[in-house]
Amino acid sequence: MCATCGCGNDEGTRVSTVHAHDHAHPHEHPHEHPHAHPHEHEHMHAGVPVGDTQTRTLELDILAKNDTLAATNREWLTAREIIALNLMSSPGSGKTTLLVRTLTDLGTQVPVAVIEGDQETLLDADRIHATGAPVVQVNTGAGCHLDADMMRKALESLDPADGSLLFVENVGNLVCPAMFDLGETAKVVVISVTEGDDKPLKYPQMFAGANLLVINKSDLLPYVDFDVSACTEHARRVNPGLDVVVVSATTGDGLTGWYEWLQHIQPQLAV
Amino acid sequence: MHELSITQSVVDAVSEHAAGARVASVRLRVGKLSGVVPDAMRFCFELVTEGTSLQGAELVIDEPPGTGHCRTCGSELALADLILLCPCGSADVAVVSGRELSVQSIEVAPVTSTEVV
Numbered sequence: 149m150c151a152t153c154g155c156g157n158d159e160g161t162r163v164s165t166v167h168a169h170d171h172a173h174p175h176e177h178p179h180e181h182p183h184a185h186p187h188e189h190e191h192m193h194a195g196v197p198v199g200d201t202q203t204r205t206l207e208l209d210i211l212a213k214n215d216t217l218a219a220t221n222r223e224w225l226t227a228r229e230i231i232a233l234n235l236m237s238s239p240g241s242g243k244t245t246l247l248v249r250t251l252t253d254l255g256t257q258v259p260v261a262v263i264e265g266d267q268e269t270l271l272d273a274d275r276i277h278a279t280g281a282p283v284v285q286v287n288t289g290a291g292c293h294l295d296a297d298m299m300r301k302a303l304e305s306l307d308p309a310d311g312s313l314l315f316v317e318n319v320g321n322l323v324c325p326a327m328f329d330l331g332e333t334a335k336v337v338v339i340s341v342t343e344g345d346d347k348p349l350k351y352p353q354m355f356a357g358a359n360l361l362v363i364n365k366s367d368l369l370p371y372v373d374f375d376v377s378a379c380t381e382h383a384r385r386v387n388p389g390l391d392v393v394v395v396s397a398t399t400g401d402g403l404t405g406w407y408e409w410l411q412h413i414q415p416q417l418a419v
Numbered sequence: 420m421h422e423l424s425i426t427q428s429v430v431d432a433v434s435e436h437a438a439g440a441r442v443a444s445v446r447l448r449v450g451k452l453s454g455v456v457p458d459a460m461r462f463c464f465e466l467v468t469e470g471t472s473l474q475g476a477e478l479v480i481d482e483p484p485g486t487g488h489c490r491t492c493g494s495e496l497a498l499a500d501l502i503l504l505c506p507c508g509s510a511d512v513a514v515v516s517g518r519e520l521s522v523q524s525i526e527v528a529p530v531t532s533t534e535v536v
Contacts, residue, residue, distance in 0.1 A: 202526070202529065204525050206433075206523065209521050210428055213432070293424075
């Protein structure tokens with residue numbers, strides 16, 4: 149959507165596939181306004197005398213449209229026995245590094261596929277593509293999160309194989325992605341030790357909806373003031389049943405715990 | 420700023436139900452624990468309604484408070500935020516209310532032959 153005036157709901161969203169030697173030009177900005185903005189206010193005032201109006205009771209769930217699309221995505225994925233994980237975090241927590249390492253380590257045990265969400269560029273999709281995994285990049289333009297409609301378009305473009313383990317890397321943002329169900333099987337929140345162990349208390353919506361918390365960059369723990377047990381305790385204050393693993397995607401430390409969690413939801417994986 | 424797309428969803432849904440009639444007011448329920456900021460919605464509402472049948476409509480937002488049920492001691496408690504801690508010490512608290520996010524009702528003007536928007 150256009151952040152300036154709120155027009156054109158999804159017109160800033162682009163779904164791109166990545167091919168070898170084909171770096172699609174990242175500088176397109178298709179944000180042209182598709183319509184003129186009518187300013188003929190003389191026809192538009194809602195200055196209707198109160199006595200002339202009718203009350204209509206709606207009781208509509210505001211997120212119903214997204215949730216309906218998400219339910220359709222979930223059925224689509226289930227019919228194909230695809231496990232989809234929605235990875236969410238702040239920018240820079242190491243989601244892409246974790247994914248690259250995971251895809252490399254898992255090899256060809258099960259089919260894998262990746263949907264990358266970022267406001268701009270194909271940089272992350274290029275990194276995933278280098279592992280050999282099928283990937284599409286969703287660029288949200290001004291958008292701060294993926295929604296179920298973007299997920300549907302990405303699924304149509306990616307067309308993951310039956311039985312795939314599908315990783316969806318959401319736009320880096322600890323706030324907005326928490327609101328939008330994509331139809332995923334489970335939600336994974338990644339936090340890095342450089343961010344501070346109080347993040348679960350500052351951004352409770354994100355942690356409240358998660359199935360797994362991955363604490364990444366454990367190799368940096370000697371250099372930062374981050375208390376793993378305090379972070380875990382804070383996260384469980386908003387989500388008592390939350391699973392937690394501590395890893396370093398760079399050194400490989402602790403990744404066994406992450407792979408065991410993946411195996412728990414995709415039993416065909418050997419850890 | 421997810422409020423922009425959420426407000427867009429409100430306007431889309433209301434436009435559909437108003438079926439061309441001018442909308443004079445929209446009443447929402449945005450719970451204190453919903454993760455949506457009412458002031459941000461008010462800001463977005465003016466932008467998103469421009470040029471629609473909702474342009475100029477009043478936006479009324481009810482904000483039901485958060486309440487929870489402690490599964491350990493069985494008591495009901497008020498929740499100011501999503502930090503689920505019962506005075507008994509248990510964090511095993513179910514959110515009962517405060518997550519509402521809905522369009523409750525709209526006020527529409529009768530459609531006249533000269534006012535099709």
